[in-house]
Each structure stands twice: as C-alpha cells, then as structure tokens.
Amino acid sequence: MRVLITGGAGFIGTHLANRLCKRGSIVRVLDDLSSGDPTNLLSAVHFARGDVRDVPKLWSLLQGVEVVFHLAALVSVPASVLYPREYNDVNVGGTVSLLEACRDVGVKRVVLASSATIYGDQRIHPVVEELPPLPAVPYAVSKLAAERYLFTIGQLSGFETVALRIFNAYGPGQPLPPTHAPVIPLFMKQIAGHGSVIIYGNGSQTRDYVYVDDVVDALVSAAAAPAIDQEVINVGSGQETSMRQLVDQIGHMVKATAHVLENHETSGGIQHLVADLTKARQLLNYRPRTTLADGLRQFYDLDPRMQARQGRVLA
Ligand SMILES: NC(=O)c1ccc[n+]([C@@H]2O[C@H](COP(=O)([O-])OP(=O)(O)OC[C@H]3O[C@@H](n4cnc5c(N)ncnc54)[C@H](O)[C@@H]3O)[C@@H](O)[C@H]2O)c1
Incomplete structure (x- = not known):
C-alpha cells in the first residue's frame, strides 16, 4: 500500500x-x-x-x-x-x-x-x-x-x-512543550522529579487515556x-480515569508521592469523557491492548526524557 x-x-x-x-x-x-x-x-x-x-x-x-x-x-x-x-x-x-x-x-x-x-x-x-x-x-x-x-x-x-x-x-515521543503540555508526560516528569502537580478544578474530571x-x-x-x-x-481505551486516579497511578509507578496543588479558579474543562467502543469493535475489529498501568510503564521506560528525570543512564 x-x-x-x-x-x-x-x-x-x-x-x-x-x-x-x-x-x-x-x-x-x-x-x-x-x-x-x-x-x-x-x-x-x-x-x-x-x-x-x-x-x-x-x-x-x-x-x-x-x-x-x-x-x-x-x-x-x-x-x-x-x-x-x-x-x-x-x-x-x-x-x-x-x-x-x-x-x-x-x-x-x-x-x-x-x-x-x-x-x-x-x-x-x-x-x-x-x-x-x-x-x-x-x-x-x-x-x-x-x-x-x-x-x-x-x-x-x-x-x-x-x-x-x-x-x-499518550506514549513515547509525545511532545512536552513548555506551555500547554499534555497531562500524562507533564505529570510523569513532575512527579518523578519530586515536583508539584497542579490539578484544575477538584480533580474529579475524567478522561479516556489511550x-x-x-x-x-x-x-x-x-x-x-x-x-x-x-x-x-x-x-479510546473505553476506560474512564479521573485526574486524581491518574496522579496516584503515576506516583505508584515512579515510587514517589505526588504533591498536588488544586487550582479552583480555572475549570478542569469537560467533566467526563470516555469512549463507547462498540462501533470501533464492529467496524475496525478494534481491541485496545494496553491498560493504563502498562502504557504508563512503557512510556516511562521507553522515553529518554523520562529516564533523564531519574538520573538514569541514557542510551
Ligand atoms: N494526541 C492526542 O491525544 C490526539 C487526540 C485527538 C486527536 N488528535 C489528532 O491527531 C493528530 C496528530 O496529533 P499529535 O498528538 O500527533 O500532534 P502533533 O502536534 O505531535 O502532530 C501534528 C503534526 O502536524 C504538523 N503540522 C502542524 N501544522 C502543519 C501544517 N500547516 N502543515 C504540515 N504539518 C503541520 C506538526 O509539525 C506535527 O508534526 C492531530 O490531527 C490531532 O488533532 C490527537
């Protein structure tokens, strides 16, 4: 093709x-x-x-x-x-x-x-x-x-x-611009580096991370x-994850306790977003293979920017 x-x-x-x-x-x-x-x-x-x-x-x-x-x-x-x-x-x-x-x-x-x-x-x-x-x-x-x-x-x-x-x-190679960085690489970098993470709203907003x-x-x-x-x-993944759960899961993976700051002045955006995958299954034979825990682990292990945070040796 x-x-x-x-x-x-x-x-x-x-x-x-x-x-x-x-x-x-x-x-x-x-x-x-x-x-x-x-x-x-x-x-x-x-x-x-x-x-x-x-x-x-x-x-x-x-x-x-x-x-x-x-x-x-x-x-x-x-x-x-x-x-x-x-x-x-x-x-x-x-x-x-x-x-x-x-x-x-x-x-x-x-x-x-x-x-x-x-x-x-x-x-x-x-x-x-x-x-x-x-x-x-x-x-x-x-x-x-x-x-x-x-x-x-x-x-x-x-x-x-x-x-x-x-x-x-999300996954290896995802851009991490200084402004408007996507939440997973940003949180991973900050939590692994023992910094603080800012959650907008109360952290109950959910997303579907794929x-x-x-x-x-x-x-x-x-x-x-x-x-x-x-x-x-x-x-999507078909799995709903709140911002709080994401922070906990990343903290668990990198073995660091996240210091969370809540910003109630700014909205967390859409409150709930998760995919129904019925159509994808029927038309594309789509079956997401990677759980959030596995995906975070692979991202963390495969992306040199994450490894640098832990002072690990770069290839
Ligand atoms: N990453 C996500 O979570 C996500 C979610 C929903 C939809 N999408 C869509 O998937 C696509 C890829 O997203 P991504 O996350 O890889 O983003 P990305 O920014 O990494 O990729 C977009 C690419 O488009 C290029 N580009 C921008 N303007 C261009 C132009 N005028 N001419 C030629 N190239 C141009 C950029 O250089 C970049 O390489 C986008 O259309 C995005 O809207 C992404």
Missing part, C-alpha cells in the same frame, strides 16, 4: 509511519515541522517538509497514493482559545486544501485524525458517535468542521472517507476495513 501521512513527523504520525513502513507499505510524510521532529522516522519513510495548505506540493506527493492519513493540525486546546484564527487556518483550511488535492489527483480513501473534544460536555457516558456534538473550544470546532468537509468533499468527489475521534492519546500503539492499530485498520465510508468512529 502506498500512503501519505500529513503531520507524519508528529507524535502519533511517527508511530503510524514507522508501523506502516515495517508492514511493507510505501510511506510518504508531509510535515512543516512546526512541532514535529523527523529524526525518529525510519530511514525508509520518505519525508517532505512543507505546509498541508500547499496544494501544488500535495499534487506531487499524492501521485500513486491510495490512502491518505490526515494528521497535520495544531493540537493545543488552550492555544486554540488564544489563536482561533490560526487554528481555523491550519485545521480547517489545511483539511480543505488536502481534500481538494485528493479530488484532483484521485485517491481511494482519506482517514482523518479527528478528536473526542468534539463531544464537549455530554450527559450520556460513555459517548457514542451519534450524540449531537457540543464543541466548546475553537480546537474542537475546527475538528468538527474538518469532519464535515471530509465527508462532503469525499462524497462529491467519489473517494472514501472516515473520521476517527481519538480520545487522550496508548499510542492502540491508536495506531485503529488507524491501520481504517486504511483497509470494508464498509466504513463516511463513518465517524471513536478510538
């Missing part, structure tokens, strides 16, 4: 590109490196630096490609609140540019990395794909708009489309599964 992965030098994209490459696919990656790093890509992956809104570049990269994985995006919820125009430009404009190029060149299928933030605060849990979306932040709006463009342009142009609503992915290898399983299945055209499919 010949594939293009936009955003393929990012966290999930690198794991996906390397997995597909090992399975014998011909893998091209387009990434502007605004946050990605191509050094972890296997040498057989063809890397091109560029913007996903650059349609002529996409025309050449799409030659002979059957399946496109569209992962290129700006991904920080708080940053999207500050810079909604930029999020709209890249996440919506980038998706439309890609779909236009796919229409022009002709591909078989486009798989979109969509997001569970689209659900917002729902009363029903776990969340099923049919629930009316309640996006509450510009990032979530941009992902919902991307889904709608995906299905509309795919239908009009005659290629297959599927959107995977990924929940909170290990990156499981996300890649779902993406790989979505490239070839039959009868998934125009479908939205949840990709």
Whole structure:
C-alpha cells in the first residue's frame, strides 16, 4: 500500500509511519515541522517538509497514493482559545486544501485524525458517535468542521472517507512543550522529579487515556476495513480515569508521592469523557491492548526524557 501521512513527523504520525513502513507499505510524510521532529522516522519513510495548505506540493506527493492519513493540525486546546484564527487556518483550511488535492489527483480513501473534544460536555457516558456534538473550544470546532468537509468533499468527489475521534492519546515521543503540555508526560516528569502537580478544578474530571500503539492499530485498520465510508468512529481505551486516579497511578509507578496543588479558579474543562467502543469493535475489529498501568510503564521506560528525570543512564 502506498500512503501519505500529513503531520507524519508528529507524535502519533511517527508511530503510524514507522508501523506502516515495517508492514511493507510505501510511506510518504508531509510535515512543516512546526512541532514535529523527523529524526525518529525510519530511514525508509520518505519525508517532505512543507505546509498541508500547499496544494501544488500535495499534487506531487499524492501521485500513486491510495490512502491518505490526515494528521497535520495544531493540537493545543488552550492555544486554540488564544489563536482561533490560526487554528481555523491550519485545521480547517489545511483539511480543505488536502481534500481538494485528493479530488484532483484521485485517491481511494482519506482517514482523518479527528478528536473526542468534539463531544464537549455530554450527559450520556460513555459517548457514542451519534450524540449531537457540543464543541466548546475553537480546537474542537475546527475538528468538527474538518469532519464535515471530509465527508462532503469525499462524497462529491467519489473517494472514501472516515473520521476517527481519538480520545487522550499518550506514549513515547509525545511532545512536552513548555506551555500547554499534555497531562500524562507533564505529570510523569513532575512527579518523578519530586515536583508539584497542579490539578484544575477538584480533580474529579475524567478522561479516556489511550496508548499510542492502540491508536495506531485503529488507524491501520481504517486504511483497509470494508464498509466504513463516511463513518465517524471513536478510538479510546473505553476506560474512564479521573485526574486524581491518574496522579496516584503515576506516583505508584515512579515510587514517589505526588504533591498536588488544586487550582479552583480555572475549570478542569469537560467533566467526563470516555469512549463507547462498540462501533470501533464492529467496524475496525478494534481491541485496545494496553491498560493504563502498562502504557504508563512503557512510556516511562521507553522515553529518554523520562529516564533523564531519574538520573538514569541514557542510551
Ligand atoms: N494526541 C492526542 O491525544 C490526539 C487526540 C485527538 C486527536 N488528535 C489528532 O491527531 C493528530 C496528530 O496529533 P499529535 O498528538 O500527533 O500532534 P502533533 O502536534 O505531535 O502532530 C501534528 C503534526 O502536524 C504538523 N503540522 C502542524 N501544522 C502543519 C501544517 N500547516 N502543515 C504540515 N504539518 C503541520 C506538526 O509539525 C506535527 O508534526 C492531530 O490531527 C490531532 O488533532 C490527537
């Protein structure tokens, strides 16, 4: 299979590109490196630096490609609140540019990395794909708009489309930017280093943390599964974990007691978010394989940044 992965030098994209490459696919990656790093890509992956809104570049990269994985995006919820125009430009404009190029060149299928933030605060849990979306932040709006463009342009142009609503992915290589760092690598680093962690709200808010290898399983299945055209499919672990439980679990793993500071001034965001995986099981034969305890352990053991915190010897 010949594939293009936009955003393929990012966290999930690198794991996906390397997995597909090992399975014998011909893998091209387009990434502007605004946050990605191509050094972890296997040498057989063809890397091109560029913007996903650059349609002529996409025309050449799409030659002979059957399946496109569209992962290129700006991904920080708080940053999207500050810079909604930029999020709209890249996440919506980038998706439309890609779909236009796919229409022009002709591909078989486009798989979109969509997001569970689209659900917002729902009363029903776990969340099923049919629930009316309640996006509450510009990032979530941009992902919902991307889904709608995906299905509309795919239908009009005659290629297959599927959107995977990924929940909170974590694992080795996950970016740890100084501002807006994702919760698992941030807490791991802070707790292992005997620092303090800040919990927004009272710590009872729950999330569905899914290990990156499981996300890649779902993406790989979505490239070839039959009868998934125009479908939205949840990709999570199906397990609900509160912020407090996460802190305790990380503390237990790194054998350190977390010093927790509660910030009640700032909301903890969505109160409960956990995936119903019925559709993923039926359509993708998806079975998350990694428990949170195992995933945290693998992340901690495999990511050199975590090892450095403990003063362990780096390879
Ligand atoms: N990580 C998660 O928990 C999660 C959850 C839901 C959805 N997603 C979606 O999965 C995808 C991958 O997320 P990730 O966690 O790997 O994030 P990431 O930031 O590591 O990867 C995104 C990649 O896109 C690239 N990029 C950004 N703007 C670009 C542009 N204009 N042109 C080309 N490349 C560009 C970045 O350089 C980066 O390498 C994103 O679409 C994200 O919205 C991720």
